[in-house]
Amino acid sequence: MTDVASEVIAIIASKVRGDHPKIELNDRLEDLGLESLDAVEMIFALEEKFDVQIPFNANNARTEFDTVGExxxxxxxxxxxxxSRAR
Amino acid sequence: MNRVVVTGLGVVSPIGQAVVPYWTSLKRGVCGIGAITQVPTAEELIQKVAAEVKGFNPLDHFEERQISTLDRVAQFAVVAAREAIAQAGIDFDMSLSVRTATIIGSGVGGQTTHDDSFRRVYRDNKTRVFPLTIPKLMVNAPASQICMLCGLRGPAFAIASACSSATHAIGLAFHMVRSGAVDCAVTGGAEACITFGTLRGWEAMRVMTPDVCRPFSKDRKGMVLGEGAAIVVLEPLQRAQARGADILGEIVGFGMSADAADLTAPDRGGMVRALQGAIADAHLSPQDFQYVNAHGTGTAANDATETKALHEVFGPHAGKLAVSSTKSMVGHALGAAGALELVATVLALREGIVPPTIGYLGRDPACDLDYVPNEARAMRLEAALSNSFAFGGLNAVLAVKKFS
Structure with missing residues (x-):
């Protein structure tokens, strides 16, 4: 697993609700108990961590980010x- | 209990800075959404569009020395109040002035003042802000300024319930006039929060459309911020008739509820209770209504949930309702939205014309009602509802009848 992947999983894990001891790539965010506001907070945390801008609109979130792997x-x-832009 | 009628309307909106141009634009399906022009650092924003009140010049309405005391939101409120009072033709002598309520909704108050002042200290490293920063940004400033500039001395305060503020304000004013607690009310809502900081906040919510607002449509991408004000004058029927006033419509019911659920996600149960509350307060049945001016923000969640709530309240009659969202034209003016929409609802009943939902591309399976797509419709109207469902789960619905 790449560094990015493990850090993304750590951020998702901090937003998860309920008992999910291990987060897998094909786990669906919805099944992990991430409600709409949790997803928005997750995106914010990812953007802050990696200094990127993630094009995420809650109005079509279901198709954009369904699983942890996505x-x-x-x-x-x-x-x-x-x-690559920095190089 | 008094019957409560509307005798004056006033509007400042992105598609008309008085009632007549606003209503004409609504009937024509004019879109007030466009590139943001009033934020000096707009090029830094991700969110590129809003529904602005373009070309509003405070000097057309106020003396220069007054302007430094009035945030944009209070300017909108006073301009709309003056128009409504002028249309009502009421002269507020002392005995009526002390018996008139001024209840004005605003979601966030003087955001331009807030933004300008805090930009000075945080970005420009200035050590002081403008002298009237506090009394301009306070959320009751629009109510206070209407009282001061229109000479209203009765019960007066602000109501803040985000997107429901104006509807709560008008509903409370309606109940006060109905009960006889006051003899007149000047009520509505005002908002002016198209500022850099506020837009950054909305960007972070991830609910904004990058282009146009298409409530209830397939491929809708979210809401767009608006601004403006709308004010109505309410009086007991008897008083309005005694002075020979032109009666524009009748407020007949008001319902409200709290979801007590999610901070931002809409809740069908809360919507249903507010709708049923308004219908019961009006002593009407669901079948008595022909039109619903929907909350209809254009987000995936609101529009589907509001549709489900209408099905639950109206049953098979839901399919016969005309349901439209004027936010497709004026954007979401938050604390002013409910008042802009009540004005649209009153005029729709009066003229028998339903304003359309513009930008409608086709049916979303989750939104299966008649949304009056893209073109206004002439139809027989007797009673209508105006919905407001706020962040924080605070819901308010007004029931209105054509006056007869």
Whole structure:
């Protein structure tokens, strides 16, 4: 697992509700108990952590970020973009 | 108990800075949403659009020395109040002035003052802010300024319940006039929060559309901020008739509720209780209504939940209702929204014309009612509801009848 992935999972874990001892890539955010406000807070935490801007609109959140793996891929992509621009 | 009628209306909106142009624009489906022009640092924002009251010049309405005492939100409120009082044709002598309530909703008060002052200290490293920062930003400033500039000396205060502020204000004023606690009320809402800091806050909520607001439509992408004010004059029917006033409509019911659930997610149960409360307060049945001016923010969650609530309250009659969201044209003016929408509802009943929901692209399976898409509709109207459902889970609904 990449560093980005493990840090994304740590941030998601801090927002999870209920008993989820291990977070898997294909876990759905909804099943982890992340309600709409939790998702918005998660996005904010990810943006602050990685200094990226995540195009997230709560009005179509269900299709954008359904699973933990999708959130990780999106953040990895944005971090890559940022680094390639910096080079 | 008095019957309570509307005898004056006043509006400052993105699609008309008086009642007649506002109503004409609503009927034509004019969109007031566009690129943000009034925020000096707008290029830094992610959110690029809002529904601004463009070209509003305070010098058209106030003397120069007055302007430094009035935040934009209070300017809107006073301009709308003056129009409403002028239309009502009431001369507030001392005996009526002390018996007139001034109840004005605002979600967040003087945000321009707030933003300008705090930008000075945080960004520009100044050590002092403008002298009237506090009395301009306080949320009761619009109510206080209307009292001062229109000479109203009765019960007066602000109501803050976010997007429901104006509807709560008008509802409370309606109950005070109905009970005889006052002989007249000047009531409504005002908002002017298209500022850098506020927009940053809305961006962080992740509920804003990047372009246009399409309530209840498929492919809707969220809400858009608006601003403005609307004020109505309410009086007991007997008093209005005795002085030969032109009666524009009748407020017949008011319902309110708290979700006690999520801070921002809409709740069908809370909506249903406010709707049923308004209908019961009016002593009407669901079948008596033909039109609902919806809260209809254009977010995925509100519009689907509001549709479910209307199904629950109206049963099979829901399919016969015309339901429209004028926020498609004026954006979401938060604490002014309920008043702008009540004015639209009163005029819809009076003229028998329902303003449309513009930007409508087609049916979303979760929104299966008749939303009067894109074009105004002439129809027989007797009674209507105006919905406001706020962040914080505070809901308010007014029931209005055509006066006869």
């Amino acid at each position: 959130v990780i891929s999106a953040v990895e992509r944005l971090v890559d973009d940022k680094e």
